[in-house]
Structure formats: C-alpha cells, structure tokens
Amino acid sequence: MKVRKYNSIKLKLMVIYISVVLIVMALSGTFMLRQVREMEEERARERLRGFAVRVYNTIVLPNDRARFIDAPEWETMQSEYEIEVILMSELGVGIAPVGFVGARSNDRAISWAMSGQEGFSVGRVGMDLNNIEAEWLSFAMPVDHADGRFIINARMKTDDMNANLFELTRILILTVLVALVIIPIAWYFLADTLTRPIVAMSRHARAVAGGDLTKQIPVHSGDEIGVLANSVNFMTNEISQHLEQQKKQDEMRKEFVANVSHELRTPLTSIRTYTETLIDGALEDPKTAMAFLEIIDEEARRMSTLVTDLLELSRLDNKQASLELDIVDLLGLIRISIRQCQVLAEQTNQVIQLAGTEDACFILANAPRINQVISNILSNSIKYSPKGSTIHVSVESDENRHQVSIRDEGMGVPEEDLSRIFDRFYRVDKARSRALGGTGLGLAIAKEIMEAHGGTIHAASTPGIGTTMVLRFKREEGGVGV
Numbered sequence: 493m494k495v496r497k498y499n500s501i502k503l504k505l506m507v508i509y510i511s512v513v514l515i516v517m518a519l520s521g522t523f524m525l526r527q528v529r530e531m532e533e534e535r536a537r538e539r540l541r542g543f544a545v546r547v548y549n550t551i552v553l554p555n556d557r558a559r560f561i562d563a564p565e566w567e568t569m570q571s572e573y574e575i576e577v578i579l580m581s582e583l584g585v586g587i588a589p590v591g592f593v594g595a596r597s598n599d600r601a602i603s604w605a606m607s608g609q610e611g612f613s614v615g616r617v618g619m620d621l622n623n624i625e626a627e628w629l630s631f632a633m634p635v636d637h638a639d640g641r642f643i644i645n646a647r648m649k650t651d652d653m654n655a656n657l658f659e660l661t662r663i664l665i666l667t668v669l670v671a672l673v674i675i676p677i678a679w680y681f682l683a684d685t686l687t688r689p690i691v692a693m694s695r696h697a698r699a700v701a702g703g704d705l706t707k708q709i710p711v712h713s714g715d716e717i718g719v720l721a722n723s724v725n726f727m728t729n730e731i732s733q734h735l736e737q738q739k740k741q742d743e744m745r746k747e748f749v750a751n752v753s754h755e756l757r758t759p760l761t762s763i764r765t766y767t768e769t770l771i772d773g774a775l776e777d778p779k780t781a782m783a784f785l786e787i788i789d790e791e792a793r794r795m796s797t798l799v800t801d802l803l804e805l806s807r808l809d810n811k812q813a814s815l816e817l818d819i820v821d822l823l824g825l826i827r828i829s830i831r832q833c834q835v836l837a838e839q840t841n842q843v844i845q846l847a848g849t850e851d852a853c854f855i856l857a858n859a860p861r862i863n864q865v866i867s868n869i870l871s872n873s874i875k876y877s878p879k880g881s882t883i884h885v886s887v888e889s890d891e892n893r894h895q896v897s898i899r900d901e902g903m904g905v906p907e908e909d910l911s912r913i914f915d916r917f918y919r920v921d922k923a924r925s926r927a928l929g930g931t932g933l934g935l936a937i938a939k940e941i942m943e944a945h946g947g948t949i950h951a952a953s954t955p956g957i958g959t960t961m962v963l964r965f966k967r968e969e970g971g972v973g974v
Contacts, residue, residue, distance in 0.1 A: 506676060514668070521664040532653045533629065537612045540575065540646040544552055547577050548635050549643050551588075552932065554854040557639040562590040582606065582634070587642075592739055598643070605632035605643045609696055615650065629653070689721050696724060707841060758790035772936060815858045819968050822853040822862070822894050829866040830885065840879045849885035853894045854963040857945050863950075865938040866896070869961045872934065873900035877958070889967065896963040904955035913951055915938045920966035 551563045559578055569577055579588040579593065585604050586595035604611025605799040610633045617627050630647040733936045766784040775781050830844050855862075881901040888895045905913060916936040924946055942949045946966055953959040 504682065510672070510675055513671060517664075517668050517671065521661075521668070524664070525661060529653075529657055532656065533612075533614055536629045536648060536653065537631055540629065540648060541610070541633065543577060544631060544633050544644040544646040544951060547579070547646070552579065552637055552644070553644060553821075557587075557637070559591065561590060563588070566590075570847075575646055575648045578645045578647075581643060582643060583642040584643065587873040598631070599630050599645070599647075602643060602645055602938075603634040605634045605645070608634055611636075626651075627654075638667060642738060659744040693721060693724055696728070708744065723732055741962040750807070759795045762791045763788050782960075817856050817858055817945075820857055820859045820862075821855050822855045822857075822896070822965060823849070824852070824867055824886060825857075825859060825862050826887065826896065829863055829870055829904050832863075833874060834865055837874050837883065840874065842877060842879065842881055842883060844883045846885045847888075849889060851889075853889055854968040855894060855945075855966050861941045862945070865941050865963065866898075868934045868938050869898050869963075873898060873902065873959075876900065877902035879906055891967070893967050894965045897966075898963075899958055899959045899961055901962040904957055905951065905959055906955055907953075910951060910953055914949070 539659075544640065547565075547569065550555075551560060555563055566577075575587075577590045579604070580586050584596060586592035586605050599613055599616050601611035601613040609632070613628075613630045616630055617625060618911050624849075627650045628647045629647060629650055632643055632645040635642050635644055762971050766788050770781060771783055774784060803922055826846065830846060833846065870885075877883065877900040883901075884897075884899040886897045886899075888897070914935050916933055939949050942963065948964045949961065951959060952962050
C-alpha cells in the first residue's frame with residue numbers, strides 16, 4: 493500500500509511544526525509589542541513628569557500668578573523635545589503660556605490632577621499650538637503655590653512612539669515571513685531524519701509480510717525510534733528462527749513418519765511372507781513350520797518393542813510420563829544397572845568396571861527412569877564392543893553436580909554422525925543395529941528422560957577406540973538412597 497504524499501507523516505509533522513512556530517511567534521510578537529509599548533509609555537511618562545517638575549521649579553515657584561503668563565522660560569521650553577506644557581488653574585482652565593490661556597481639556601490626566609493626584613493618559617486627541625489635531629501622551633500634576641493650587645500639564649505627541657512600534661511590527665512581520673520560507677526547508681530535512689527510519693520500518697514490515705525475513709532495518713540512533721527499530725529487528729530474527737525451527741521440526745516429523753513406516757514395514761513383510769508360506773503348505777513340514785513360527789514370533793516381538801518405545805517417546809514429548817521424584821543414591825542405581833547387564837556382558841566375555849567415589853551420590857530423580865537410561869547405555873556399550881573388552885563406568889562429583897561416564901572399547905562413532913546419535917531412528921551402522929535388535933530409539937528416549945530431570949547427556953567418540961557417554965545430574969544433599 494503506497495502512502496500518499498499529502499497523507500504522509502513527514503507532511504503532517506511539517507504542518508504541525510510550522511503551525512506551532514507561527515503560533516509561538518504570533519504570541520511572542522504580541523507580547524513583545526505590548527511590553528515595548530508599556531516601556532515607551534513609562535519612559536514618556538518619566539520624561540513628561542521631569543519636564544513638569546522643571547516648569548514648577550523655573551516658572552511657578554519663583555514667580556507670582558501674574559508673572560506666569562509672560563515668563564521668558566516659556567519660549568525655550570515649548571520648543572524643547574517637542575513637549576508642550578500648559579499651566580492651568582485648579583479647575584483645569586489654561587492660564588499660561590499665552591497660546592493656551594482659557595483652554596480647557598477633558599483629558600483624563602487633568603481630571604486626576606484636579607482631584608489632587610498625578611495623572612497620565614495615552615491616546616487622547618487634542619489640538620496643538622498650531623490648531624492641528626494630534627494624539628497625545630499627557631501627564632498632569634497638581635502643585636501648590638502661595639497664590640493657590642495649580643496644575644501643570646506636560647504633553648507630547650504619540651507620533652514617535654507609534655513610529656517605533658510600527659517599525660517593530662514591520663520587523664516582526666518580516667521575521668515571520670522569512671521564517672515561513674526558512675522553517676519549511678529546514679524542517680523538510682529535519683523531518684527526513686525522523687521519518688526515514690519509520691519509512692524503513694514500513695518497508696521492512698511489507699517485506700516480512702511477503703515472507704522476506706532476511707532484511708534488517710538500519711539503526712543510526714539510540715532514541716525511541718532507534719529502540720523501536722532494534723525491537724523490530726529482534727522480532728524479525730525471532731520469527732525467522734521460529735520458522736527455521738518449525739521447518740526443521742516439520743522435516744524431522746516427515747523423517748520420523750518415514751522411519752516408523754520403514755521400521756514397521758520390514759517385520760510386517762517378514763511376518764506376511766512366512767505366514768503365506770505356511771498357508772501354502774509349509775505346515776506339512778513340522779521342522780520348517782517351527783522355524784517359520786519362531787521367525788514370526790521374533791518379528792512380532794520386534795514390532796512390540798518398537799511400538800512400546802514409540803509410546804514411551806510420545807508420553808515424554810507430551811509430558812505425560814510419570815516422574816515421581818525422590819532423593820535417590822545415583823551410585824546405588826549404577827550398581828543395580830550393572831547387575832542387570834552383567835548377564836549380557838558375560839555372554840561375550842566382557843567385564844563392566846565401576847571406578848570413582850564410594851560415597852553416596854544423591855540426586856532428585858525417578859529411580860526406574862534413571863535406571864532405564866543407564867541400562868540402555870550399558871547394553872549399547874556391550875552390543876557394540878568386541879568380545880573380551882571392558883566397559884568402564886566412573887563417577888565424579890563436585891559441589892554442584894554428579895557426572896557419570898560410561899566408556900566402551902567398541903568401533904566408535906564417526907565425527908559426522910556424533911551430533912545425530914540422539915536423533916530418533918538414527919543408526920550409525922544400520923544393518924548391525926537391526927541385527928542386534930535395536931529400534932534406533934533408545935538414545936532418543938534416554939535424552940528425553942535426562943532433560944525431564946534437568947540433566948544432560950552427550951557423547952564423545954574416537955573411531956576405532958571407543959565411545960564415552962557422559963551423564964550429568966544436579967547434586968542433592970542427604971537422602972535415604974536406594
């Protein structure tokens with residue numbers, strides 16, 4: 493599914509970012525203009541108040557009321573700093589200088605002064621000395637004199653302040669316009685660093701959906717997106733391993749079914765062949781009939797053993813096998829297994845030697861199952877070793893575990909076969925194994941039992957010298973032994 497450009501995350505991020513920047517710039521610009529205006533107004537107020545104090549000190553305080561109107565200082569003051577000063581009566585009527593005699597004003601600053609307080613106003617419209625209407629910044633203060641109370645009103649036009657504010661507004665607007673050009677370009681490349689891994693993950697997800705599990709997302713950062721990319725890569729690897737394992741299991745299952753079919757087909761074919769021969773007239777010869785019946789019995793027993801082993805494996809696979817665990821003496825179990833296999837060893841003039849510790853070696857186990865494992869390995873060692881050879885059994889212990897080693901002097905296992913001897917139905921020498929009555933499941937069952945006990949089993953072998961099977965058990969303290 494192709495993502496439309498106008499519906500991409502990159503475009504959405506750009507729109508959001510630009511919108512946020514514009515909103516922040518608008519709010520900050522408004523706040524800045526407000527602060528600058530307040531600063532300008534406060535500065536104007538201080539200037540006007542200072543000018544009003546100067547008028548009081550140079551005109552009002554040294555003169556009487558009659559001299560206010562023609563004081564010589566008026567001429568220089570009215571032209572200085574473009575500030576106009578009006579001296580008013582306490583009723584707000586102009587009394588000096590000449591141009592403002594009789595003037596009245598509804599300025600809020602003058603109203604405050606008439607009430608006895610300093611006042612300041614902004615934006616009041618009034619006439620200047622040339623009868624031109626203007627907008628004013630006005631300050632008025634009441635002053636006391638020997639001839640009564642008067643009001644000094646100092647005012648200046650807002651033109652300079654408005655010009656400064658307009659220039660600042662123009663600069664802010666130009667800044668916003670420049671930002672509208674620069675920010676999208678800068679954000680385009682910045683957003684690309686954010687969206688590139690997301691796009692890569694999207695492509696990766698489509699590849700995984702299509703069955704391609706070999707690709708990995710390149711990770712260039714340790715941020716949240718990098719962590720997510722690593723997690724996706726890890727998940728893909730896990731899926732790939734799971735599928736690979738599933739594939740192997742499917743192949744093993746097919747091989748297992750084929751092996752079971754083959755193992756059952758051979759004795760069934762023999763039974764059917766000899767049975768048909770008996771039906772066709774071999775029963776007439778008692779000696780031949782007895783020989784055929786013995787073969788049929790042997791093949792039936794072989795099938796029975798195979799089915800029993802298959803059922804055993806199935807129960808172990810499904811955790812259905814009974815494993816009532818007790819603390820038992822491993823050394824005692826080994827001695828029992830040796831006694832059980834002694835008869836088989838004596839038939840071929842073989843000897844089983846036990847070496848190692850004489851102290852009890854306690855493990856948490858199901859005694860019959862561990863006996864089954866040890867007996868299976870001992871019987872294999874006897875079967876695949878030459879007559880007159882010795883089977884060496886040794887036990888070693890440390891603070892964590894007990895280790896049992898069973899070494900024979902047989903033909904050994906080639907290195908390429910060693911990793912598969914625990915596979916089901918796998919035989920190194922297939923013809924000899926069948927001749928000795930093996931089903932190819934003994935070591936597979938032994939491995940399942942050991943793993944069910946939390947132990948391990950592995951093999952080491954040198955062709956022509958012999959094979960060593962090593963069993964490891966977790967050590968337990970105390971117990972009653974076997």
